[in-house]
Amino acid sequence: HVQLVYSGGGWVQTGGSLTLSCVASGYTYGAYWMAWFRQAPRKERDGVALIATRGILAYYADSVKGRFTISRDNAKQTVNLQMNSLKPEDTAMYYCATAKDGYWTRLLTPDDVQYWGQGTQVTVSS
Secondary structure (H helix, E strand, O other): EEEEEEOOOEEEEOOOOHHHHHHEEEHHHOOOOOEEEEEEEOOOOEEEEEOOOOOOEEEEEEOOOOOOOEEEEEEEEEEEEEEOOOOOHHHHEEEEEOOOOOOOOOOOOOEEEEOOOOEEEEEEOO
């Protein structure tokens, strides 16, 4: 069965860095774009970053451009999110997600996702 298993996340001070990793199994990982979403309390779940199947193309939300980097290793079936210069407004539950089949020219919405991980909390203190 499909699994998306996390490592990383936690607590960090403003200006710090964290790396989230997600290992996928149970499906043909390399065939699909991968994304990271986040959801703060009482807010919608929003796409943060998206990476194409071979990792050549990536998209980012304006709020994280220049600070976050998405990457993937198809041999290890992992997708990572390197987060630098973290701000309190980055505090949220972060989710990795597998896109539905297709070629994407924008960040995903939740409706574009076929598989979700359970989420990992990131807290940035001021």
